[in-house]
Amino acid sequence: MSVEAPSFESRVHATLLGGALGDSLGYAVEFDAIRAIRARFGDAGLTSFNQLDGGSHFxxxxxxxxYTVDGLVEALEWANDGVAADEIACLWLAYLRWLATQDVAASPAAPVPQPRWIDGQEVLKHRRAPGNACLSGLASGEMGTAARPVNADSKGCGTVMRSAPFGLIPHISPEAVAKLSMDAASLTHGHPAARLGAAAFSLLIHHIVAGSSVRTATTAALEYIDALPATAPELGGRITEALRLSAEGTTLGPEELTTALGEGWVAEEALAVGLYSVLSTSGSTPAEHFSAAIAVAINHSGDSDSTGSIAGNILGALYGEECLPADWMEALEAPEVIRGMANRLLAVTTG
Known part of the structure; x- marks a missing residue:
């Protein structure tokens, strides 16, 4: 399939919208076993929004x-005004504002952030199965770091699923992308796999946006992660296995997929399943590839919304908006809010 390279603006919008589409479809079956998914939707599982009754939610x-986008935007707004800003502090404040939307009180020791545009969007003020480590890490009031971690043993996928925006900042080095994503991951998760998983995913997006294929971008991300002093062998092992299995040309069934790569509840498994879903599928058009990949990413007994979100982020970065199925976009919740955040990121990075 040969398509014209998308613009940077199209990639930014599609990364965020594609992730939301995969997330939304996967969220409908997040806690369901594959047997229950098949019983409800048929042998092929959930493959389209028109199978859902009563709409969908991300x-x-x-x-x-x-909120990751918003933290980055705030830091870049300060920088563009000539004022040095601590990017991780801006991200921490953004995540604390997200925490408030979940009706969870932060410790009195935590700072009180000033409201921003995103905080006025009512659609974001719903509790949609947030991860325990994200909630507890932020509620602690401690600004977690690699040296002083919160949730030191947690490697849940909550770091990976929020890290695509780090790969969307133009004109910064892979080293800066990795450091930003790892430091932001440390705000809620302390396990090396959670931190390195966030770096691997954001580097993957970074290289795709720069024009690399998904497989080439993955290899580059792996090489970078492998050279770091911190280690998480399970991360490299799962990603390498996703590359190997997808190269064999046989699509695994849902049971085989989770046996080989995991259910996606932890960082390395979510990234591996999302990546495999993209690399093991194709289509005559980008939209067909998107639909096929999301079907693989969400139809399994595991964390379907996170694996769907990761696959959607990857495909959006690769193809731009051309890959977003028109009928799916009509079903997407609050696309104007997602586009609003994409436009804010573009405004501070491209003018």
Missing amino acids: SDDTQMTL
Whole structure:
């Protein structure tokens, strides 16, 4: 399939919208076993929004991704005004504002952030199965770091699923992308796999946006992660296995998928399943590839919204808006809010 390279603006919009589409479809079956999914939707599982009754909603994955965008935007706004800003502090404040939307009180020791545009969007003020580590890490009032971690043993996928925006900042080095995503991951998760998983995913997006294929971008991300002093062998092992299995050309069934790569509840498994879903599928058009990949990403007994979100982020970065199925976009919750955040990121990065 040969398509014209999308613009940077199209990639930014599609990364956020594609992630929200995968998240939304996956959220409908997030806690269902594959047997229950098949019983409800047929042998092929859930493959389209028109199979859902009563509309769809995106989850905490999209919420936190958008708040990641907002933290980056605030830091870049300060920088563009000639004022040095602590990017991780801006992200921490953004995540604390997200925490408030979940009706969870932060410790009195935490700072009180000033409200921003995103905080006025009512659609984001719903509790949609947020991750426990994200909630507890932020509620602690401690600004977690690699040296002083909160949730030291947690490697849940809550770091990976919110990290695509770090790969969307133009004109910064892979080293800066990795450091930003790892430091932001440390705000809620302390396990090396959670931190390195966030770096691997954001580097993957970074290289795709720069024009690399998904497989080439993955290899580059792996090489970078492998050279870091921190180690998480399970991360490299799962990603390498996703590359190997997808190269064999046989699509795994849902049971085989989770046996080989995991259910996606932890960082390395979510990234591996999302990546495999993209690399093991194709289509005659970008939209067909998107639909096929999301079907693989969400139809399994696991964290379907996170694996769907990751696959959607990857495909959006690769193809731009051309890959977003028109009928799916009509079903997407609050696309204007997602586009609003994309436009804010573009305004501070491209003018």
